[in-house]
Amino acid sequence: MGTGTGVGGPGGNIPIDLTPNPGVPPGHEGAPQDGQAGASKPAPVDARRRAVRRTALLWAVIAFVAWNAIFDRIIVVSGRRYIRDAVGADAGGSYLLLNESMRPAVAQAFWAATAVGSAIGAAGVVAVRRKKRHFRAHLSSSSM
Numbered sequence: 001m002g003t004g005t006g007v008g009g010p011g012g013n014i015p016i017d018l019t020p021n022p023g024v025p026p027g028h029e030g031a032p033q034d035g036q037a038g039a040s041k042p043a044p045v046d047a048r049r050r051a052v053r054r055t056a057l058l059w060a061v062i063a064f065v066a067w068n069a070i071f072d073r074i075i076v077v078s079g080r081r082y083i084r085d086a087v088g089a090d091a092g093g094s095y096l097l098l099n100e101s102m103r104p105a106v107a108q109a110f111w112a113a114t115a116v117g118s119a120i121g122a123a124g125v126v127a128v129r130r131k132k133r134h135f136r137a138h139l140s141s142s143s144m
Contacts, residue, residue: 048135055131059124067117071109078105 082101089096 063117063120067113071113074109
């Protein structure tokens with residue numbers, strides 16, 4: 001195509017390059033140049049593996065956060081219950097030991113949080129396996 005008439009005033013003294021990709025030889029339009037973004041694109045299989053790893057990591061983080069939140073909530077509620085019961089016991093002339101109230105609460109918090117965290121983790125494992133199968137099926141169908 002070459003250069004156009006130009007812009008820049010009445011004389012049109014700035015030339016315009018009308019080629020589709022200036023500076024790129026014909027036939028090399030899609031290939032990235034050295035130092036250009038995308039010069040070393042990862043293979044699609046590597047990108048899929050990274051996606052599966054990220055998904056697995058995300059599920060593990062979600063399971064951990066849920067475990068932590070549930071454990072913390074049960075401990076906080078149990079601590080408040082202990083304070084309420086201790087104040088009531090103190091008004092009656094006796095006292096309530098922290099260990100008597102909180103030891104069972106810690107066990108309850110641990111098992112409840114572990115049950116929920118395990119369920120989330122199991123759902124994550126199922127989701128990641130399904131994603132792997134999907135990628136494998138997609139990979140085998142695209143290679144035929």
